[in-house]
Amino acid sequence: MNTLIILSVLGVITLFAEIFRFRKGLFPLILIGLAAAFTFTVMDYNNPQVYFGMMNFDNYAVVFSSAILVIAFLWFMMAQNYFLQETSVTDHFALILFSLVGAVVMVSFNNLTMLFLGIEILSVSVYVLAASDKSNVLSNESGFKYFLMGSFATGFLLFGITLIYGVTGSFDLTTIHQHISTGNQTGMALAGVLLLLVGLSFKSSLAPFHFWAPDVYEGAPTTITTYMATVVKMAAFAAFFRLFSTCFAEIAGHWTQVLWWMVIITLFIGNVSAVRQKSLKRMLAYSSVAHAGYIAIAIVSMSATSASAIFYYTLTYSISSITAFTILFIVSRHKNSKDISAFEGISKANPLVSFAMTVAMLSLAGIPPTAGFFAKYFIFFTAIHSGYTLLVLIAIVAALIGIYYYFRVIIAMYFKPEQQLVPIKVGILHRIVLIITTILTILLGIFPDLIMGWL
């Protein structure tokens, strides 16, 4: 709860900073505020608290909120440079802080009302941010598509919530669980579960509800795309798993069948479409769809280790994504192109950037000793334990396709002739972000137990 209060107050202060001409000190203040929020969150570990039956800050919520705060911290360091050139830097920062409030609500809800409010607080801010490059038609299109698809999905989510309410007479997760598990499994309840599944699949970009993701990710400003691929995705999957494992685990037979097929379609559409892309940004967008497929395997398995597998996967995926998007941001600004060809031969003049990019690509592809390997390993391990061997085999084939397009970037950097030997200027904050994320990717790949034991 302290996390929510700190983040909200910080957001309001950020809004006032514009009036009081407090722009210079704002960025350090936000970083300090995030660090304070992180400290207060971690202090609640092993000290579960329920607030009026609405919010439940158990270990699951604590672990996911602190991971979200860490990613947000790295994100602010990465994005500061971009927003300083904007006229309305405070608005952007305030929107991000408010959307973080939504993300924390999404991982700690104990009532469907809070799930709905959390998703909306997060989404509405991100709609604005996606369209925030006002004069750029691509950014407008991206924001508009995100808004349309997002509110369309909200409609399905709400209809699902309503049907569940109609059957159980409550929005409370524990009451719903009692009703559903004691045989109150009418057609209306199942329809509600399926509609919730559709709504949440939209938000977490699972095929066949993923079609907005590549367009939105490509059109939005790169920093905002980073935010969508990391924090938003993590919160969406945390909420997805929290809802379905608390309420609908007993009737898993009814909906895992559907999700099973959705996972397979997602894995193939994501990986195969990523192969065809020339633009690195769009490739990363499709790869993000593919990663959603891997994470959803843990939801299909619905076993005791699913939560920690999802946590490890989303965290390591987010860290590697921040590296990849930061480098894309630096290189695309330097060369004025977001294509993979912009990376050709940059390794000679920029050894640090190329090394960080290589580690990120290896991690996204799932190759040891990077963290991405153990992320996939834990997911597959969980699935095999629950008896989904065929699903794991298909996912491994999809991962092999993935290796192809991630290596295209590495090959472009190291084995293509360079176009120019001018080193790309990397700002000090970007440098720090790249060093932190690269070290974390390797460290978590060698010692996964560092964070696996928390959940």
Add this chain to the structure above:
Amino acid sequence: MMNQAIHTIPLDWYTLLSSILFCIGVMGVLFRRNAIIIFMSIELMLNAVNLLLVAFSAYHNDAAGQVFVFFTMAVAAAEIAVGLAILVVVYRNTKSTDIDVLNRLKG
């Protein structure tokens, strides 16, 4: 009093009416090309849900459903405000509210 008036119509009818309204909204979003009409269709979806929530709330004798409706209405208002703002920005750049002009991102 109010509850009794609602109870004179069976719950199934409310469910049916809301489902039909919801489907009309979905069809509107999928098949209309004008952004303003699409916004209206999304509103129709959300209001179909509101109607059903109120009906369930009355039949369960539970106020939570009606409180939820307030949240839905507030959020829908915020969403439409943001949506219209984005639409204004799009209109300034493209001089059109037809969503078919938004086709630059593909591949």
